[in-house]
Amino acid sequence: MWKYDKKLQYPINIKRPDPRMAQVIMTQLGGPDGELGASMRYLNQRYSCPYDEITGTLTDIGSEVPKLHKDPEFPLTMRV
Amino acid sequence: MNANSRDVLLRRIQVCDFVLSDTSLYLNIHPSDQKALEHYRKYAELRKNAHMEFVENYGPLGHEDYDGGDRWKWVDGPWPWQMKED
Numbered sequence: 001m002w003k004y005d006k007k008l009q010y011p012i013n014i015k016r017p018d019p020r021m022a023q024v025i026m027t028q029l030g031g032p033d034g035e036l037g038a039s040m041r042y043l044n045q046r047y048s049c050p051y052d053e054i055t056g057t058l059t060d061i062g063s064e065v066p067k068l069h070k071d072p073e074f075p076l077t078m079r080v
Numbered sequence: 081m082n083a084n085s086r087d088v089l090l091r092r093i094q095v096c097d098f099v100l101s102d103t104s105l106y107l108n109i110h111p112s113d114q115k116a117l118e119h120y121r122k123y124a125e126l127r128k129n130a131h132m133e134f135v136e137n138y139g140p141l142g143h144e145d146y147d148g149g150d151r152w153k154w155v156d157g158p159w160p161w162q163m164k165e166d
Contacts, residue, residue: 046159047161052155052156052157053155055155055157055159056154056155057155059159
């Protein structure tokens with residue numbers, strides 16, 4: 001279950017809006033071979049993981065990207 | 081100390097979370113509805129107490145529940161898919 005906090009994970013200040021860069025970032029994040037797909041693989045792999053330490057880590061890193069998607073940082077990149 | 085079982089406390093937290101998230105959707109479009117706010121406060125308090133009792137007796141539900149002790153119990157099972165629910 002994801003939880004959302006109304007704050008940035010990291011401060012951001014876009015000085016030069018760059019639509020092409022925004023496209024690349026969006027694809028890398030949500031595209032066919034992107035971070036979101038990788039995070040879903042982590043969350044599925046943990047079900048067959050024999051070590052609790054690794055299960056916890058797969059849970060944590062699999063949760064990072066969905067959290068990032070809910071981060072105001074992400075839409076800001078697209079706000080060109 | 082009353083000894084609520086793990087299942088009972090977890091279910092109480094789940095019920096509260098459902099009520100809170102549903103109420104929060106209503107509050108998004110009725111931010112000053114006092115009855116709804118009272119409803120939210122009531123279940124937030126219930127959840128807080130259930131959560132505190134759960135964490136004390138059965139370990140952390142999240143990183144932020146670290147007890148300050150000598151082990152990072154977050155990695156210790158069982159995981160949700162390893163519990164049998166009735």
